[in-house]
Every structure is written in structure tokens, then in C-alpha cells.
Amino acid sequence: MSSPLFVALDTPELERAAAIAKRVRHHVGGLKLGLEFFMANGRSGVKEMAEIGLPIFLDLKFHDIPNTVAKAIQALRPLEPAILTVHASGGRAMLEDAKAAAPTGTKVVAVTTLTSLDGEDLRAIGVERDPHEQVLRLAELAYDAGVDGIVCSGAEVAAAKKAWPHGFFVVPGVRPADGPVGDQKRVVTPRAALDAGASILVVGRPITQAEDPDMAARAIEATL
Numbered sequence: 001m002s003s004p005l006f007v008a009l010d011t012p013e014l015e016r017a018a019a020i021a022k023r024v025r026h027h028v029g030g031l032k033l034g035l036e037f038f039m040a041n042g043r044s045g046v047k048e049m050a051e052i053g054l055p056i057f058l059d060l061k062f063h064d065i066p067n068t069v070a071k072a073i074q075a076l077r078p079l080e081p082a083i084l085t086v087h088a089s090g091g092r093a094m095l096e097d098a099k100a101a102a103p104t105g106t107k108v109v110a111v112t113t114l115t116s117l118d119g120e121d122l123r124a125i126g127v128e129r130d131p132h133e134q135v136l137r138l139a140e141l142a143y144d145a146g147v148d149g150i151v152c153s154g155a156e157v158a159a160a161k162k163a164w165p166h167g168f169f170v171v172p173g174v175r176p177a178d179g180p181v182g183d184q185k186r187v188v189t190p191r192a193a194l195d196a197g198a199s200i201l202v203v204g205r206p207i208t209q210a211e212d213p214d215m216a217a218r219a220i221e222a223t224l
């Protein structure tokens with residue numbers, strides 16, 4: 001089985017992204033390319049990274065009216081990413097149309113509550129539920145809309161999986177024990193996230209900012 005570890009290559013520099021990907025390729029199961037990479041390198045950059053031979057997780061977190069999201073996803077179809085993201089809070093029709101627009105082999109996963117947010121942040125945007133309750137609420141919406149799974153923190157994945165046993169669960173905001181958390185707030189270790197039921201783990205800076213990304217990926221892999 002390939003590794004559940006996906007490395008988030010959050011850099012605008014194609015050469016740097018490719019160099020890190022090539023160094024860690026034997027210790028990760030896929031490459032996540034997000035807004036930072038895509039804004040700088042576009043579709044041709046994604047194609048170039050796909051040539052490395054690992055599955056591509058294209059994380060553009062779409063959030064717009066259903067028609068706009070569907071058309072944006074249609075425009076990305078030739079890239080055939082293994083996984084792509086939309087925001088669950090875009091609502092049911094948007095999620096349904098996103099799934100319908102995606103290539104058959106692409107998993108569409110709905111971001112529930114960003115791992116950089118805590119209860120206080122949610123209250124500030126008018127959400128009175130705590131992050132755990134909010135994730136479960138949006139997971140139910142994502143399930144009803146027929147997408148493939150959700151993005152949530154390692155703190156919610158066990159409960160979400162209980163309600164949706166065959167869902168695909170993406171867990172970012174994972175940190176090796178004692179590692180710096182940066183802007184993340186709902187953080188667990190890679191091992192804990194996997195034990196709780198994560199399908200894949202997304203790890204960025206603990207690998208990409210390490211002096212030796214290969215060794216950092218290896219060290220995380222060894223804990224799984």
C-alpha cells in the first residue's frame with residue numbers, strides 16, 4: 001500500500017517544489033499543490049509536477065456559486081488530479097455540481113472547518129457551534145451532497161468517520177510531537193491522526209522547511 005503521507009508543496013517556485021518532491025518521493029504517497037503553487041505556475045506547473053509520477057492533490061478550495069465552481073472544475077479536467085478541494089460551506093448545490101463537474105477518477109473532498117480556526121474564530125464569523133460540532137454538521141452536508149469525503153483536523157476525524165465509515169478523510173494540521181505549530185490551531189500528531197481514521201495526512205512545513213526534507217519525511221513515515 002502506498003504511504004498515506006501527502007507533502008504540501010507550498011511554494012511559488014516550481015523548481016523548489018520539484019526538487020523537494022524528488023527528494024521525498026520514496027517516503028510520501030502523493031504531492032499536494034495549493035493556491036501558492038497554482039497562482040505562480042498554473043496548469044502547466046501542475047502538469048510538470050505530475051510527471052514526477054506521484055498522485056496529485058490539487059487543493060484550490062473552491063468556494064463560489066455552483067455554476068462558477070462547476071465551470072472552474074471543468075476547466076481543470078484535463079489535469080485529472082487524484083483529489084481536489086471545495087469548501088463545504090459553499091452549500092449543497094455547489095458541492096453536488098462540483099462533484100458532477102469533476103473527472104470520474106477524481107476524489108472531491110469538502111473542507112469543513114480550517115485547522116487554523118478555533119472556537120473563538122468561529123464565533124467571530126457568527127458560528128456559535130464549537131469546531132467539533134461544526135465539522136460534523138458540514139460532514140453530514142458533504143455526505144448528503146455525494147462528494148467523496150472531507151478535510152478536517154485529527155481531533156474530529158474519528159467522530160466524522162463513525163457517521164461516514166466509507167468516506168475519504170483528509171487530515172492536515174498534523175505536527176510531529178513538539179514541532180512548531182505555526183498558524184495551525186487544531187493540531188495532532190501524524191500517528192494520532194492515522195489511528196483516529198485519517199485516509200491521508202497532509203504535511204507541509206515540517207517537511208518542506210526542514211534542513212533535510214528527505215530525513216523529515218522519513219522520520220514522520222517511521223511513526224506511522
Ligand SMILES: O=C(O)c1cc(=O)[nH]c(=O)n1[C@@H]1O[C@H](COP(=O)(O)O)[C@@H](O)[C@H]1O
Nearest residue numbers: 008034113114115151172173202203204205
Ligand atoms: O485543504 C487543506 O489541505 C487544508 C485544510 C485545512 O483545514 N488546513 C490546512 O492546513 N490545509 C492545508 O494543509 C497544508 C498544511 O501545511 P503545514 O501547516 O505547513 O503542514 C497547507 O497546504 C494548507 O493549505
